Amino acid sequence: MDYFVGVDVGASTTKAVIINKEKQIIGYAVVNSGADFKQAAERCFHLSEENAGRKVGNKYLVIATGYGRRNVPFAQKTKTEISCHAKGSYFYYPRAHTLIDIGGQDSKIIRIDDKGKRAGFKMNRKCAAGTGAFLEEIARRLEVDINELNGLAAKAERNIQIGSYCTVFTATEILTKIREGVEVKDLIKGIFGSVIKRALEMDPLEGDIVMTGGVVAHNPFLVKMFEKKLARKIYVPPLPQLTGAFGAALYALEQKEV
Amino acid sequence: MGEERKSTIKKIQATGMMRKIMADYFYQMDRASKEGQPKVAWCTSVGPAELLLSLGFLVHYPENHGALLGATRTANDYIPMANAIGYSPDICSYLTSDIGSFIKKETPLSRAYEGIEGVPKPDVLVYNTNQCRDVQEWFSWYARELKVPILGITTYRNIGEIKDYHLQSIVHQMKDMIPTLEKISGQKFDIDKFRHVLSLSYECTQLWKKVLETNTARPAPMSFFDGTIHMGPAVVLRGTPPAVDYYKVLLKELEERVVHKEGAVEGERFRLYWEGMPIWGKLRSLAEFFIGLKTAVIASTYCNSWIFEAFDPRDPFMSVARAYTEIFIVRDENYKEKYIEDMVRKFKIDGILFHDAKTCPNNSNNRYGMPERLEKKLNIPSLTINGDLNDLRCYSEEQAKTNIEAFIEQLEAR
Numbered sequence: 001m002d003y004f005v006g007v008d009v010g011a012s013t014t015k016a017v018i019i020n021k022e023k024q025i026i027g028y029a030v031v032n033s034g035a036d037f038k039q040a041a042e043r044c045f046h047l048s049e050e051n052a053g054r055k056v057g058n059k060y061l062v063i064a065t066g067y068g069r070r071n072v073p074f075a076q077k078t079k080t081e082i083s084c085h086a087k088g089s090y091f092y093y094p095r096a097h098t099l100i101d102i103g104g105q106d107s108k109i110i111r112i113d114d115k116g117k118r119a120g121f122k123m124n125r126k127c128a129a130g131t132g133a134f135l136e137e138i139a140r141r142l143e144v145d146i147n148e149l150n151g152l153a154a155k156a157e158r159n160i161q162i163g164s165y166c167t168v169f170t171a172t173e174i175l176t177k178i179r180e181g182v183e184v185k186d187l188i189k190g191i192f193g194s195v196i197k198r199a200l201e202m203d204p205l206e207g208d209i210v211m212t213g214g215v216v217a218h219n220p221f222l223v224k225m226f227e228k229k230l231a232r233k234i235y236v237p238p239l240p241q242l243t244g245a246f247g248a249a250l251y252a253l254e255q256k257e258v
Numbered sequence: 259m260g261e262e263r264k265s266t267i268k269k270i271q272a273t274g275m276m277r278k279i280m281a282d283y284f285y286q287m288d289r290a291s292k293e294g295q296p297k298v299a300w301c302t303s304v305g306p307a308e309l310l311l312s313l314g315f316l317v318h319y320p321e322n323h324g325a326l327l328g329a330t331r332t333a334n335d336y337i338p339m340a341n342a343i344g345y346s347p348d349i350c351s352y353l354t355s356d357i358g359s360f361i362k363k364e365t366p367l368s369r370a371y372e373g374i375e376g377v378p379k380p381d382v383l384v385y386n387t388n389q390c391r392d393v394q395e396w397f398s399w400y401a402r403e404l405k406v407p408i409l410g411i412t413t414y415r416n417i418g419e420i421k422d423y424h425l426q427s428i429v430h431q432m433k434d435m436i437p438t439l440e441k442i443s444g445q446k447f448d449i450d451k452f453r454h455v456l457s458l459s460y461e462c463t464q465l466w467k468k469v470l471e472t473n474t475a476r477p478a479p480m481s482f483f484d485g486t487i488h489m490g491p492a493v494v495l496r497g498t499p500p501a502v503d504y505y506k507v508l509l510k511e512l513e514e515r516v517v518h519k520e521g522a523v524e525g526e527r528f529r530l531y532w533e534g535m536p537i538w539g540k541l542r543s544l545a546e547f548f549i550g551l552k553t554a555v556i557a558s559t560y561c562n563s564w565i566f567e568a569f570d571p572r573d574p575f576m577s578v579a580r581a582y583t584e585i586f587i588v589r590d591e592n593y594k595e596k597y598i599e600d601m602v603r604k605f606k607i608d609g610i611l612f613h614d615a616k617t618c619p620n621n622s623n624n625r626y627g628m629p630e631r632l633e634k635k636l637n638i639p640s641l642t643i644n645g646d647l648n649d650l651r652c653y654s655e656e657q658a659k660t661n662i663e664a665f666i667e668q669l670e671a672r
Contacts, residue, residue: 067656082664083671106657118668120639123661 003060004255005048006084006248007041007075009033009068012104012132013214014040015245016048018056019253023091027052028242037068045074061255063248067105079251081244082110082121088247089210090116092237097208100199101243102215104132109203122202128167130198132215138191141171142184150219152185153192160190170194192222196229210235217241267545268522270484272508279500280490284371290316291378297443298378300400302393303493304563304582305386306411306432308459308574311497312452313436314445318378320396321389322494323367324352327359328538328648330366335359337649345399350392351617351648357399380406382442384435388413388588390620407442409435413583418590420583428579453571456578459497460569465505466492467565470557472512474605477521478529478556479512483545484522485561486536492564523554528669531602532558534613535621535647540655547659551666557605559586559598560621591626598628602636608669610640611662616652639672641665 003026008015010033018027029047033040041064049056064075065084072078081103089099089112096114101107107130111119128134139146160182164170174187195215199205209232211223217240227234237243290296299315301307307317327333333351336358341347343361345354359365360377367374383397383406394410401408411431414424436447466489472479480488488508495501515521530548532555537544548555563585570577582588586597602610610632612624619625629640641661645653 067660080660080664080667082660083667117671120633121664121668122642123657 001059001061003052003056004249004252005045005056005060005062006245006250006252007045007062007064007066007072008081008084008242008245008248009037009041009064009066009071010081010104010214010244011067011106013241014044014066014068015242016041016044017242017245017249018048018052018060019246019249021253023250023253025239025242025246027056028239028245030241033068037071038073041068041072042074061252063252063255065244065248076252077255079248082108082123083118084244084247084251085212086110086112086116086118086121086247087250088243088245089212089237091246091250093208093210093235095208097210097235098203098205099210099212100205102131102195102199102211102213104136104214107131107199107202107213109199109205111203124198124202127165129165129170130195132213134167134170134195135191135215135219137167138170138174138188141174142187144184144188147218149188149192150221153189153219153225154221156183156185156189158182158186158189159193160186162190162194164194189225192219192225195222196226199226200229205230208235210237212237212240212243214241267481267484267542267549268520270480270488270508270511272488272504272511275504275507276488276491279495279504281371282500283495284367284374287316287318287378288371288374297381299439300380300383300397302385302389302397304388304585305384306435306578306582308455308497308569308578309432309436309452310384310439312455313439313443313447315382315439315443316378317494318380319494320356320377321352321393322490323359323365323377324356324648325536325538326366327355328352328536329541330369331539331650332359332364332366333539333648334650336362336364347617347649347651349617350390350396351646353392353396354617355648356396360400360403380404382406382439383408384410386411386413386582387415388582388585390587390618407438409438411435411582413588415588416590417583417588418593420580424583425576425579428582429575432575432578449574452574455497456569456574457571458499458502459566460571462492462496462501462505463564463566463569465502465509467567469505469509469512470561470565472509472516473556475516476529476606477519477523477526478554478605479515479520479522480556481522481545481548482532482555482558482561483536483541483548485558486538486541489561489564496564521554522556523549523552525552526554528553528608528666529606530555531598531605531607531610532560532613533598533610533623535560535615535618537613537615537643537645537653538648539650540645540653543655547662551663553666555611557601557607559601559623562601563587587620591628594623595628595631598623598632599636602632602638607638609638609665611665612640612642614642614644616644616646617649618647621647639665639668
């Protein structure tokens with residue numbers, strides 16, 4: 001085999017990464033997962049092949065991950081997104097660290113030891129609070145395009161505290177703040193702060209911190225805020241949204257080596 | 259590829275006998291309920307059942323009925339009925355599903371046993387708060403609704419070392435209820451009958467303990483999920499001969515499995531401890547999932563909760579008081595931690611699963627830092643699954659299974 005593919009079918013988006021034997025990314029793609037995971041996986045893989053210059057042919061191995069990992073008929077194996085994120089993150093940061101992945105539907109905190117083994121992991125509870133879905137819902141309520149959140153938050157002048165634990169309660173809290181005349185940019189910064197609080201509640205976050213996931217990929221200002229809160233540098237790998245898919249591709253490569 | 263790994267559960271042959279004695283029990287109670295004799299007492303799971311049996315009562319256990327509602331996945335049809343009359347979705351979902359089913363006049367008993375139309379009518383309701391405060395509220399609803407006398411024992415909770423005054427209090431409360439119970443049952447209290455019932459209960463729980471201990475073998479012959487079903491007779495028939503007979507048969511079968519190295523999980527790779535309530539509506543699905551992962555869930559606090567070492571017919575009141583008090587759920591955090599630690603060592607456990615049951619704080623032991631402390635102390639990982647005993651609105655199958663699968667991947671990589 002010459003190429004190794006990781007397909008991460010997430011609740012919100014599907015990601016595919018193709019690597020070569022040298023563990024270099026030669027192609028990738030991101031599509032919306034929609035309601036048909038199988039179709040999303042196929043479409044995403046084809047786009048990543050195109051991105052790689054259509055040289056993959058049929059010499060490849062595939063490992064699927066993410067919520068829809070069992071809906072990828074062309075995958076030889078599945079692996080959970082928790083293992084794949086840890087794998088992808090350790091590739092860039094080969095030392096003990098804590099990984100915070102904020103995805104569309106869930107957020108996870110994974111503790112990785114100095115050998116790259118997982119020391120433990122936690123996922124958020126049932127609620128959407130602190131995830132991408134939470135940001136999407138609030139953006140919709142504020143009639144702001146999701147892509148504008150980062151820019152608006154960066155322009156904020158005030159620190160607004162959002163206290164609620166729940167997405168629905170947060171939406172109500174926001175309505176109150178709007179009535180009080182708080183500006184949208186300040187509210188969005190407050191919302192970012194709320195995502196950070198949810199992560200802080202999950203783990204003491206010891207040692208080096210790495211952040212991945214779509215929310216981080218699209219909102220670098222959130223990482224900045226988090227760094228300020230922790231008074232520590234946070235590492236973000238290249239293509240943070242693709243960390244899980246990249247980890248799956250690395251597993252596929254190991255599969256070959258076995 | 260990409261398919262969810264599924265496997266079939268290995269059948270325990272004694273199941274047929276269990277079904278029969280359980281059916282006999284429910285029919286006997288249904289008859290009593292219809293004919294008015296013998297009298298029927300409702301009792302909490304670790305309430306004074308032995309005393310009630312010695313006074314000639316047949317005993318119905320609403321918690322068992324709650325578990326039936328969960329296991330038949332009908333609980334969520336009924337929980338909203340109880341919510342609507344003011345019983346919060348955050349309190350015990352045994353309570354809300356049982357009361358809801360009563361309001362709706364439906365029960366899984368009538369689907370399972372032809373001719374049974376409802377749960378047996380109580381002549382008296384007897385609780386013990388050693389389980390929780392919710393059982394008292396639960397029985398109080400029926401007391402108001404059915405205008406039936408209610409009696410109860412209030413147990414000291416969160417205790418470390420058991421003191422004499424903890425037990426004396428239970429003894430006094432039990433003795434206090436005897437005159438009322440005599441009046442209802444029409445039978446005089448007879449200490450020798452009490453001793454006899456107690457000796458049967460003791461024998462039952464000793465056999466049940468041996469059944470559970472067969473799982474110290476590798477591979478383990480019975481899964482936790484099997485255990486939750488096969489503990490039925492220990493729960494509802496303790497103090498009666500059929501339960502004793504049943505566990506002799508089950509024990510023999512499991513001992514044979516041990517001799518032949520026949521595990522509940524083919525190719526057992528990992529051995530896990532289940533801490534907390536079962537997720538009744540997902541027993542089969544989880545059992546199959548673990549078989550697919552070649553992982554055996556082999557020991558639990560829950561199944562152990564029906565082992566009563568202290569029963570002693572020579573000193574019936576004091577020993578019953580001790581047995582009802584020394585159970586896990588009554589004890590403080592240090593005791594619980596030490597208990598799980600001992601179990602992990604005894605059963606050679608590779609990891610601990612904590613079930614954080616949304617509506618059952620008293621059986622959710624992950625909430626005060628115990629997983630973190632045990633991980634450090636025992637150097638094994640743990641995983642907390644969010645769910646509930648009965649209310650499947652609180653359980654995300656996909657998230658739970660992804661977490662479990664990731665946990666097994668973590669064990670594989672160790």
